[in-house]
Amino acid sequence: MTQSIRWLQDEIAARMLQKLDIVKLEVKDVLLLPDFPGAHAPFLTKRFPGLRFHSAPESQITGFDLLKLRTARLWNSRMKSASVISLNDYKKTGRINLPSNSVDLVVSVLFIQDLSDPEHFLQECWRVLKEGGLLTFSYLGPDTAKELRSEMLTQQLPLKSLASPWDMHDMGDALLGERFSDPVMDMEFLGLDYDSDDILLSDAKALHLLDPIDQNSPLTTLLPKKLTLEVIYGHAWALGKHLAKSQDHVAYIDLNQIGRKTRSDSA
Incomplete structure (x- = not known):
């Protein structure tokens, strides 16, 4: 995302975190993926005192802005050391640079729609979450910006x-397929109204819905005055991580996890 759409990230993050009000969860370590300046970190700090942040800053945040973000997360973590994860490295290697079973909560805001392999992302979230940890996320669904798909505009x-x-x-099916438990999915449509074509196009580019536009080729078709965003929310639990390993959709249970029933047990 770019600065022009920062307000939207902040709004979606606030709506996501409000949904955590009814969730009973003890959190000591949280991964923000991606992380960006906004109200979500102070909200989490208040909800979970003593929290330590592991931050995956957006690739667009560089220089002094990146330094400010890292300093803010260190302050949010009460000066406790925490990891900084590179989103560029994740996109190259497919691995979140954290140990397995290291965080209690993963928060991902408007990120999954930009991934070519979201199932692998779920696998990595499962790996880094501790037993009983929670993944909560939002992303843009397929009906986003349907106003731009008229034959003339395309x-x-x-x-x-x-x-x-x-x-x-x-997404619900994929969560179950990656062994997450009790997935909860929700969706809403948000309408963004525009008085300016330039602002609409800027937001569409910031949301990665458009490639750069050739300014020498003026549009001959009127742009819409509204963009619809399909925002999908979800959360799911990492439970029973020690019970089985999955490979090719088959669960393999370690022999040490199989209890032997004796005659005295059945008596």
Whole structure:
């Protein structure tokens, strides 16, 4: 995301975290992936005193802004050391640079729609979460910016398809397939109204819905005055991590985990 859409990230993060009000969870370590300046970190600090932040700053945050973000997260963590994860490294290697079973909560805001392999992302979240940990996330669904898909506009605008055009049912199935427990999915449509074509196009680019536009090719079709965002929310638990390993959709249980029933046990 870019600065122009920061307010939207903050709003979606606030709506996500409000949903945690009814969740009973003890959190000592949280991974923000991606992390960005906003009200979500202070909210989490208040909700979970003594929290330590592991931050995956957005790739667009550089220089002094990155230094400010890292300093803020160190302050949020009460000066306790915490990891800084590179999103660029994750995109290259497919690995979140944290040990297995190291965090209690993963918070991901408007990120999954930009991933070509969201199932692998879920696998990595499962790996880094501790037993009983929680993954909570939001992302843009396939009906986002449907106003830009008219035949005339698709011929003139460099529209991009979402890397992961999953609806909430696809995500719910994927969570179960990656052994997450009790997934809860929700969805809402948000309407963004515009008086300026330039601002609409800027937001569409910030949301990665458009490639850069050739300014020498003026549009001959009127742009809409509204963009609809399909925002999908979800959370799921990492439970029973010690019970089985999954490979090729088959669960393998360690022999040491199988109890032997004796005659005295059945008496």
